[in-house]
Amino acid sequence: MNIQLSMQHNNHFNGGDKIDALYCRLSRDDELQGDSNSIKNQKAILSKYAQERGFTNPHFYVDDGYSGTNFNRPDFQRLMDGVNEGKVRTIIVKDMSRLGRDYLKVGFYTEITFPEANVRFIAINDGVDSESGTDNDFTPFRNIINEWYAKDTSKKIRAVFKAKGMSGKHLCTIPPYGYKKDERDKQQWLVDEEAANVVKEIFSLCMQGYGPTQIARILTERGRETPIIYKRRVGLPITSQETEFPEIWATQSVNKILANPTYLGHTVNFRTKKKSYKSKKKIDLPKEEWAIFENTHEAIIDQDTFDTVQRIRQAKRRPTDMGEMSIFSGLVYCADCGQKMYLCRCTTMKQKEYFNCSSYRKKKKATCTSHQITVEAVAHFVLTNLQRVLAFAKNYEQEFLEIVRNENEKELRKKLQSQTRELEEAEKRIQALDRIIQNLYEDKVCGNLTDERFVKMSQSYEQEQRELKERTYFLRQELSKAKEQSDNVTRFMRSVCKYTEITELTPEVVREFVQKVVVYQAEKINGRRTQRIDLYFNGVGQILLPTQNKRETA
DSSP states (O other): OOGGGGOOOOSSOOSSSOEEEEEEEEOHHHHTTOSTTOHHHHHHHHHHHHHHHTOSSEEEEEEETOOTTOOOOHHHHHHHHHHHTTOEEEEEESSHHHHOSOHHHHHHIIIIIHHHTTOEEEETTTTEETTTTBTTTTHHHHHHHHHHHHHHHHHHHHHHHHHHHHTTOOSOSSOOTTEEEOSSOTTOEEEOHHHHHHHHHHHHHHHTTOOHHHHHHHHHHTTOOOHHHHHHHHTOOOOSOOOSSTTSOOHHHHHHHHHOGGGGTOEEEOSEEEEETTEEEEEEOOGGGOEEEOSSSOOSSOHHHHHHHHHHHHSOOOBOTTSOBOTTTTTEEETTTOOBEEEEEEESSSEEEEEEEHHHHHHTTSSOOOOOEEHHHHHHHHHHHHHHHHHHHHHSHHHHHHHHHHHHHHHHHHHHHHHHHHHHHHHHHHHHHHHHHHHHHHHHHTTSSOHHHHHHHHHHHHHHHHHHHHHHHHHHHHHHHHHTTHHHHHHHHHHHHTOSOOOSOOHHHHHHHEEEEEEOOOEEETTEEEEEEEEEETTTBOOOOTTOOOEEOO
């Protein structure tokens, strides 16, 4: 009988006899070591061994291109399904590292899973055979060595990855949706016009006040091809996993596009990292750890639009019970408690929308008053003031710039003085703590302080020092941001120049100009209900023009 003829990479179990599984695995790292670990070589070794040892029902299981630290491999999972169903008699691998390079998981399979399922396990080159007990005592150490190899390889790859990323080169091999590689220079990205138009449409819809889920629904209704469908049609490589309904836009896809600074024309590396070499899960890194290289390719989205969209996404907008969304949702705040104001709807004779302080709604009258104000009053105030500011800015540009800069500098000086003082005091205290901890150590060495007392005191001081270092880092970041505020005046003027006249409030206009609206509790003045509202503009804060009255009747 020629056993070689029956060895096939089958997708189903054949017959009633239990099978002898010949398992092969090759990762990209293994490929660098030459042909000794190639799938072809593994198959030859396993085939020869099966023939010589008389294994009569051999079947190959092959995972090509999968890391040994990842056990979620297609054929390995298929093999384990067979083990759990009692259809596997023997598992044979070239060596222990082919099964995996995670000593805990490999040990779990070889010491618990396989024995409990009465599956014989053989690693040919390592001389391991669970039936004879050969070399079982040394096997755990071999598994640890295999894991060390994976860890060391991961460190080397990360070092190369870091060097490449810090040089300004793109770390992703496939450009994001909206871009494609230049055929003449693979390092260069070109705008893919068809896909880029959809990216612009997504940002435009967000500027109009639609959330990611709504945008996804609109794109699907309009028949816009999803990134997967589009790339499949034009022959571009696909990185995302196939979904059950690839023709339907997903909220997650819209979110990723709206958050991607690559569309500004910048190369942005190290936005995420893997938890460890064993885990494929990615975690987001803070912006301070990003490596940003500006103007490396053509932009699809301008900076002002991108910044506005990020502000929109940070302010979660709540629909009313009727399913509608106010253009001011997430922008209206209570002047007394500082909390956001919720949008409500009166269901009496007139359908009237109004904002109410969230503290008042949640805790009734315990912490704050209602600050109730109609949406109509807020809209009238914002539109009137916006028209006044834009008209003044266009007619008296130099005077307007002077007013805005003076207000900004006044606020900036206050902030800088307070935070600079706090930073200096924190840095002095950190230096003092260094001396205190050193003196404690000297007292301990000289016998003036018991070990227990030293540990207790040093831990307390070190904890304080850690907290101060975190605070100084935060303060430096805040001071850095504050010093950049002068650029915001220029950005605001760019927004002003985009509009010749504003006759009504749209979601785009509100998000372009309004940072927040602060509402005070209504009061009676000369028998008339009057309510103060403060309007803060994006980037420049309050703009108090000559003779501007900050009071508006609700």
